[in-house]
Amino acid sequence: MTKDLPLLHELSREETRLAAMLKALGNPIRFRMMQYLAENQMCITGDIVAFTSLAQSTVSQHLKVLREAGLIEGEIEGPATCYCISSEGLTFLKTQIGKWLPDCCNPVTGIG
């Protein structure tokens, strides 16, 4: 599962999680899905399928990527699955990005 990076040292656990989140969000469709989930608070897979005009299996696959990255949470609601944005995940993302590379290019002061 964990591939060796051809670098002098590995990323920390937190850095690895952050990079995985960034990778998941780097896909425009998943990026847009997150926005849709935020707008609607929560929704079921079928809503997103209707929203995207993608095949149901494709949407389910994208949701799996977002879920495994810890960006969304899914709960079974009867025959459907109800997805919502993971508050913990989004907080982690914003916190980590906010303090990322602090010695360089501070976003408030511009000093770095």
Add this chain to the structure above:
Amino acid sequence: MTKDLPLLHELSREETRLAAMLKALGNPIRFRMMQYLAENQMCITGDIVAFTSLAQSTVSQHLKVLREAGLIEGEIEGPATCYCISSEGLTFLKTQIGKWLPDCCNPVTGIG
């Protein structure tokens, strides 16, 4: 160049740029390269090649991705190229992520 998203509406210009940055940073090697550039303020391609144990052409390709995402800047210094983190780019990234999905899961208060 611009692919149509199979979604009800496209991403804005800023959202598209943000997604491209996230995609570039989603690769662990490029993520690590950014850290290395931040640690060393700036460095030439050869430094990163020695740092990573990747082929020179591969490193050059990754640097191109980071540069096209607006995350780093390269300046020709004699026969070499001197790279540094783009202050504007990193500021954009942090600012955009900071205010992304504001109606959901505020990182400070947790209300949303």
Add this chain to the structure above:
DNA sequence: TTATAATATCGTAAAATTACGATAAGTTGC
């Protein structure tokens, strides 16, 4: 001009991602 040095680009093979249809798995109601 020639040689050296550093990097970018080209061509290509391997790996990963993306998307789809088909199918399986689960829940609800009869």
Add this chain to the structure above:
DNA sequence: GCAACTTATCGTAATTTTACGATATTATAA
């Protein structure tokens, strides 16, 4: 039990990404 409904997973083709060696390209020095 069965049928209807929703979603997840499987198998697979097309595309993209990644990595490499080989080859330009550009700058410096003699």
